[in-house]
Every structure is written in C-alpha cells, then in structure tokens.
Amino acid sequence: MITTTNLVRRYGDFTAVDDVTFSARPGRVTGFLGPNGAGKSTTMRVLTGLTPATSGTAHVLDRPFAELTNPGRHVGVLLDASAQHSGRTGREVLTVSALTMGLDTRRVDRMLDVVGLSAKEARRRVGNYSLGMRQRLGIANALLGEPQVLVLDEPANGLDPAGIRWMRDLLGGFADEGGTVLLSSHLLNEIERIADDIVVIGHGRIVAQGTTEDLLRPSGTLVRSADDAALAWALGEEGLEHAAADGGGVRVQAEPVQVGAVAASRGIALVELRPADNRGLEEMFLTLTADTAREESAA
Amino acid sequence: MSTQTVDTSRPGTDPGRTAREDLGPVRAVPFTRLLRVELRKQADTRAGRWFLVLIAVVTVAILVTLLATGDGSRTFQDYFEGTVTPLQIFLPVLAIMAATSEWSQRTAMSTFTLEPRRGRVVAAKVLASLVLGATLLVVAAALAALTQLAAVLVRGAEADWTVTGWVVGGAVIALTVFLLQGSAFGLALLNTPAAIVAFFALPTALSVVSALIESWRDTMSWIDINQTTVPFFTGSAPTGEQWAQFAVSMAVWVVLPMAIGVWRVLHREVK
Numbered sequence: 001m002i003t004t005t006n007l008v009r010r011y012g013d014f015t016a017v018d019d020v021t022f023s024a025r026p027g028r029v030t031g032f033l034g035p036n037g038a039g040k041s042t043t044m045r046v047l048t049g050l051t052p053a054t055s056g057t058a059h060v061l062d063r064p065f066a067e068l069t070n071p072g073r074h075v076g077v078l079l080d081a082s083a084q085h086s087g088r089t090g091r092e093v094l095t096v097s098a099l100t101m102g103l104d105t106r107r108v109d110r111m112l113d114v115v116g117l118s119a120k121e122a123r124r125r126v127g128n129y130s131l132g133m134r135q136r137l138g139i140a141n142a143l144l145g146e147p148q149v150l151v152l153d154e155p156a157n158g159l160d161p162a163g164i165r166w167m168r169d170l171l172g173g174f175a176d177e178g179g180t181v182l183l184s185s186h187l188l189n190e191i192e193r194i195a196d197d198i199v200v201i202g203h204g205r206i207v208a209q210g211t212t213e214d215l216l217r218p219s220g221t222l223v224r225s226a227d228d229a230a231l232a233w234a235l236g237e238e239g240l241e242h243a244a245a246d247g248g249g250v251r252v253q254a255e256p257v258q259v260g261a262v263a264a265s266r267g268i269a270l271v272e273l274r275p276a277d278n279r280g281l282e283e284m285f286l287t288l289t290a291d292t293a294r295e296e297s298a299a
Numbered sequence: 300m301s302t303q304t305v306d307t308s309r310p311g312t313d314p315g316r317t318a319r320e321d322l323g324p325v326r327a328v329p330f331t332r333l334l335r336v337e338l339r340k341q342a343d344t345r346a347g348r349w350f351l352v353l354i355a356v357v358t359v360a361i362l363v364t365l366l367a368t369g370d371g372s373r374t375f376q377d378y379f380e381g382t383v384t385p386l387q388i389f390l391p392v393l394a395i396m397a398a399t400s401e402w403s404q405r406t407a408m409s410t411f412t413l414e415p416r417r418g419r420v421v422a423a424k425v426l427a428s429l430v431l432g433a434t435l436l437v438v439a440a441a442l443a444a445l446t447q448l449a450a451v452l453v454r455g456a457e458a459d460w461t462v463t464g465w466v467v468g469g470a471v472i473a474l475t476v477f478l479l480q481g482s483a484f485g486l487a488l489l490n491t492p493a494a495i496v497a498f499f500a501l502p503t504a505l506s507v508v509s510a511l512i513e514s515w516r517d518t519m520s521w522i523d524i525n526q527t528t529v530p531f532f533t534g535s536a537p538t539g540e541q542w543a544q545f546a547v548s549m550a551v552w553v554v555l556p557m558a559i560g561v562w563r564v565l566h567r568e569v570k
Contacts, residue, residue, distance in 0.1 A: 045568070045569070045570070048412050049411070049412070049415045050408060050411060050412065050568065050569035050570075051568045051569070051570075052566075052568070065412075065415060066415035066416070068415075069325060069326070069327050070325050070326060070327055070328050071412060071413060071414075071415060072412070072413045073322070073325040074325070075412075077409075077412040079408055079412075080405065080408060082405070083404075083405035083406065083408045083409065084404070084405075084406060084409070085344050085400065085404040085406050086404065087344035087345035087346050087347075087404075088343055088344050092343050093409075096336055096339065096340060096343070097409065097413060099332065099335065099336050099339065100328060100332065100333070100336050100410075100413045100414065101328070101413065102326065102328065102332060103322055104322075107320075107322065110320070125345065141409065145322070146320070146322050
C-alpha cells in the first residue's frame with residue numbers, strides 16, 4: 001500500500017509536485033502516467049525518502065519510507081536503471097544489495113534467473129549493459145528482498161515489445177500474489193497494457209485517476225446511416241443526447257442497442273453502429289504532452 | 300493478468316512469478332553488516348581493484364629498490380618506513396573514491412533506499428576506509444619483513460629487527476589522519492576529481508604561500524597539516540606544542556570538512 005496526501009515539493013519558485021494525493025492498493029498494478037517533467041520521478045523519490053517533501057506526507061506500508069525496518073525487505077525500488085556503478089558486474093550489484101539486506105547470495109542467482117540474465121551476462125560490468133539489460137538487472141534488484149511493494153520509474157524504457165510483455169506478466173503475477181505495484185511511464189499505450197489503475201499527472205498535479213477500465217471505457221455510440229439528418233432528428237425525438245461526429249456520423253450518449261432500435265423503428269438504414277472510442281484520456285494526455293513539448297522547444 | 304503464456308523474450312524459468320520463497324524474518328540492518336558491505340564496495344569495482352594493485356606494485360617496487368641499492372646495512376625499520384609513503388599518498392584517494400563514487404556513479408540511490416538512515420552509511424564508509432588502511436599497513440609491514448629476511452639471507456645484512464614504538468605509532472596516526480581527511484574531502488565535495496585535487500593541492504598551496512609570507516609563518520605552523528604531521532615521521536614522540544599544533548590543524552583539515560560533508564550527505568537530494 002502506498003499513500004500520498006497533499007504532497008508538495010518545491011524547488012525555489014518551481015513546484016514540481018503540487019498537492020498530490022493518491023494511493024496504490026495491494027493486489028493492483030497502479031500506473032503513474034504523465035509526460036516527461038510532469039513530476040512522476042520527483043513524487044517517487046519523495047516516496048522512497050531520497051527527496052524530502054516540502055509539505056504533505058508520503059507513506060509506504062502505512063509509514064514514511066525512512067521508518068521501515070530493513071526497507072529492501074518491504075519495498076523494491078527501481079528509480080533509474082542507469083544509476084549503478086559502471087565498474088561493478090551485474091552479479092556484484094545484486095550481491096551488494098543482498099548482503100545489505102542480510103540475504104543468502106543464492107537469492108542472487110534466483111533473481112538473475114527470474115529476469116533472464118545469463119551467468120555470462122551477470123559476470124559482465126554494468127557499463128557494458130544495454131538499457132534493456134540494466135532494466136532487467138534493476139528489476140532483479142527490486143525483487144531481491146521479496147518485497148510487498150514495488151516502486152518502479154519507467155521500468156519499460158529500453159525493453160523491446162517482448163520484454164514489455166514479460167514485464168506485464170511479471171508485475172501482474174506480483175500483484176496477483178497481493179503485492180502493490182506503482183510504476184510510471186510517459187506512454188499511454190504502455191500503461192494501459194500493464195496497469196489496473198491509472199493516476200495521470202501533469203505539471204505536478206493529478207489530473208485524473210481511476211481504474212484503467214473506467215478511464216478507457218467506451219462512452220456512447222457512434223452511428224452512421226443512409227440519412228444522418230433524419231436519424232439525428234429521430235434520436236432527439238427519443239430524448240437521446242447526440243452530436244455530429246468528426247468525420248461523419250452521429251455520436252450518441254446511449255448504448256448501441258438503443259440507437260439501433262431507434263433507427264429500426266424509423267426504417268433508417270444503418271451503415272455503421274459501434275461503441276464510440278473513449279478519446280477522453282488520450283486527448284487529455286495529448287494536451288499535457290503538447291504543453292510540455294511547447295515548453296521544451298521554447299526553452 | 301496472470302496469464303500462463305510461455306514467454307519468448309529470453310525470460311527466466313517462470314516469467315509470471317517473482318520467485319516467492321521464504322527469506323526468513325525481517326530484521327534491522329546491523330551496523331557491522333553495513334561496514335562489511337562498504338568494505339566490499341571499495342574493492343569490487345574495476346577502479347577500486349586496480350587501485351589496490353597499484354598500491355601493491357608501488358610498495359613492492361620501493362622495497363625491491365631499497366633491497367638492491369645501498370651497502371646492505373638497511374634494517375627492518377628502514378623497509379617499514381619505505382612502505383608508509385605510498386600508503387600515505389594512495390590511501391586517502393581510496394577514501395575519497397569511496398565517498399564520492401556513490402554520487403558520481405549514482406549508486407547512492409540504491410544505497411540509501413536500502414538504508415535510509417544515511418548517517419549510518421557515512422559512518423560505515425569512513426570506518427571501512429580505516430579498516431582497509433589498517434589491513435594494508437599490516438600487509439606492508441609483512442612485505443617489509445620479507446624484504447628484511449631477503450636482505451639477511453641474500454645480501455648478508457645484519458638481522459636488525461628493532462622498531463621504535465614511535466615509528467609505528469607515528470605511521471598509524473599520520474595514516475589515520477590522512478584517511479579521515481580523504482573521507483572528509485570526499486564527503487564535502489562529493490566529486491572525485493575535485494576532492495582529489497583539493498586534497499593534494501590545498502595544503503600544498505597553503506605551504507607555498509606561507510613560505511613566501513614571513514608574517515604568516517607562525518600561524519601556519521599551527522594550520523599547515525603538512526608541517527604539523529612531520530613530527531610523526533621522525534620516530535620520536537612529538538612535544539606538547541607539536542601535539543597542540545597537530546590538533547589545531549586537524550580541526551581545520553579534518554573536523555571542519557567532515558562536518559560539512561556529513562551535513563551535505565544527510566540533506567542532499569539523491570537523483
């Protein structure tokens with residue numbers, strides 16, 4: 001369980017995290033979605049005690065991270081896969097963590113196996129690893145202490161599509177066993193494939209949160225007919241809210257079956273009848289991303 | 300979510316599972332474990348390992364040179380003193396790297412999420428440098444003894460094994476101070492090149508300046524750490540005034556930067 005309450009982090013005049021309140025529940029994979037620079041990483045650093053909060057609270061397993069006993073045994077953290085000593089071997093990175101947590105080093109081999117790093121790869125220095133290999137090593141490091149909570153910043157970065165699928169299965173399995181997962185991404189389609197719940201952040205503020213299903217649920221119906229004008233009139237007569245859709249057709253706030261029934265009763269021939277895509281989340285996200293992109297090109 | 304599909308992305312044996320096993324009860328991280336980990340971290344990187352090799356090579360080179368040159372009248376104490384100089388130069392760099400690499404290599408992120416009480420990590424790090432220094436001093440002494448043995452057997456040198464207490468005591472004190480100074484500079488600057496340059500250049504620059512300005516000379520004999528540590532290499536006990544001068548220079552070069560360094564590490568945001 002992860003909970004932040006009115007979390008604020010300021011850097012001078014700049015507010016990186018602005019009144020952020022959300023929770024990530026056990027048994028769920030919570031996706032933290034936002035464009036680059038939205039405040040995801042800062043929030044995650046505050047959560048793990050690496051950055052002090054300006055105000056508000058961030059709790060992991062009902063207490064501040066710094067108060068956890070042997071935190072590696074409770075919370076697996078991967079904030080930056082590249083933040084490892086380039087002169088250390090992959091195996092040594094895990095060994096150092098295992099020794100700190102007081103684990104048998106056999107656990108290291110087990111984790112290398114879980115993330116699919118071969119013995120040969122584990123003997124290479126991290127400086128020679130690809131980003132994908134570093135992510136795998138970082139995930140192994142996070143899972144090492146058998147935590148109940150995972151905090152992962154952009155873990156799918158650098159993974160190929162098969163790797164992303166592997167991660168989805170891995171994190172899904174972790175959540176099914178009752179674990180809490182918070183992972184961030186700046187890619188909507190990545191999050192929508194992995195997460196059960198989504199928290200959207202932009203300019204340091206939370207702009208939407210809910211289950212992936214709710215946020216992406218189709219809303220209304222898109223219908224096209226031989227005579228859209230007549231159909232629109234008929235829909236209005238039945239008291240169904242509707243509007244002309246971009247690219248032709250009518251968007252109706254009703255289930256397809258109701259719309260079909262109206263058309264049938266008036267004898268209007270349908271060309272297309274389907275649930276409308278939910279563009280809400282995607283559009284909101286595109287707006288956020290466009291803002292960021294503008295700021296970046298202006299800078 | 301928990302599909303049992305066989306994954307083809309060179310995964311582990313069981314991609315959908317996170318290898319749950321009983322790892323035993325969760326206990327607090329004891330300080331001795333942090334100390335052991337910090338010691339290991341000084342030697343488990345390529346840079347750290349080569350640095351230790353470098354110290355060994357230089358030490359052996361010095362001993363061999365001492366053995367092969369001169370009239371064969373050198374004693375164990377001469378060889379021992381010969382090994383202290385490379386330690387005095389190189390050990391502080393090891394202490395600096397231990398303190399700075401967490402930040403330059405960004406491993407602080409992992410270190411401080413496994414032990415958020417940063418003060419304990421800093422203490423373990425400084426102590427680990429001292430333990431490593433002590434170990435290397437013992438090894439150096441052993442190498443010096445081997446050299447003396449060779450001198451006796453091969454060059455027919457006199458078997459003089461006497462060592463004055465203050466030769467060893469002075470070496471131990473001086474090395475401890477330089478190690479602590481290295482740790483302090485590393486922690487205060489958190490940047491390897493800057494800390495190494497500051498460590499070697501600042502005291503020397505001060506010595507040069509004080510040599511030029513007559514009126515500073517008295518003050519400098521209290522502040523210049525190069526001057527105040529000289530008595531520890533003479534083989535006899537320092538005088539009361541020398542101890543006092545040593546203490547004052549310690550405050551300037553060790554205690555002050557250490558205080559700044561510890562404060563910085565405790566408060567710095569880890570990115």
